[in-house]
Amino acid sequence: MANFKEISFHVRYAETDQMKYVYYGNYAQYLEMGRVAWLRDLGVSYRTMEENGVMLPVVSMHIDFKKPALYDDLLTVQTSLKKVPFVKIEFDYKIYNEKKELLVTANTVLAFIDMKTNRPTACPNYVLEKINNLIQF
Numbered sequence: 844m845a846n847f848k849e850i851s852f853h854v855r856y857a858e859t860d861q862m863k864y865v866y867y868g869n870y871a872q873y874l875e876m877g878r879v880a881w882l883r884d885l886g887v888s889y890r891t892m893e894e895n896g897v898m899l900p901v902v903s904m905h906i907d908f909k910k911p912a913l914y915d916d917l918l919t920v921q922t923s924l925k926k927v928p929f930v931k932i933e934f935d936y937k938i939y940n941e942k943k944e945l946l947v948t949a950n951t952v953l954a955f956i957d958m959k960t961n962r963p964t965a966c967p968n969y970v971l972e973k974i975n976n977l978i979q980f
Contacts, residue, residue, distance in 0.1 A: 847923040848881040854916045864911040870938070871904060874949055877922035878934050885973050897967055899953045902931065906949040910940075917941040927974060928966040930955055 858869045879889065892899060912918055918938055925933040931954050938947040957964040 877920035881922040
């Protein structure tokens with residue numbers, strides 16, 4: 844497995860504003876789709892983490908908009924892990940259109956939170972093992 848995962852989808856009409864551009868707030872969902880697919884490809888799911896008492900809220904998000912995405916554009920979200928996680932996990936993203944034009948660069952940081960104490964906790968060992976076994980930094 845490479846350190847990145849790509850997913851592609853078409854922009855739905857409901858995701859656009861009056862100018863037919865993707866509304867900026869929808870990009871957070873696109874980033875979530877990318878990281879969920881990245882984790883799923885690794886063999887980890889949010890559901891499994893939550894069943895094991897760990898939640899993963901976003902603690903920071905940074906987005907740089909380069910060009911707008913439009914209704915019906917085929918977008919590709921490229922998601923990569925920035926570094927091996929400890930208490931936080933950090934992802935970088937690039938979003939391209941079908942012409943391979945870079946539309947967005949972004950970064951999110953999520954914290955591993957113990958659901959019983961609502962306090963930060965270390966990345967679960969089963970997640971670290973999968974990352975260490977499959978990712979080359």
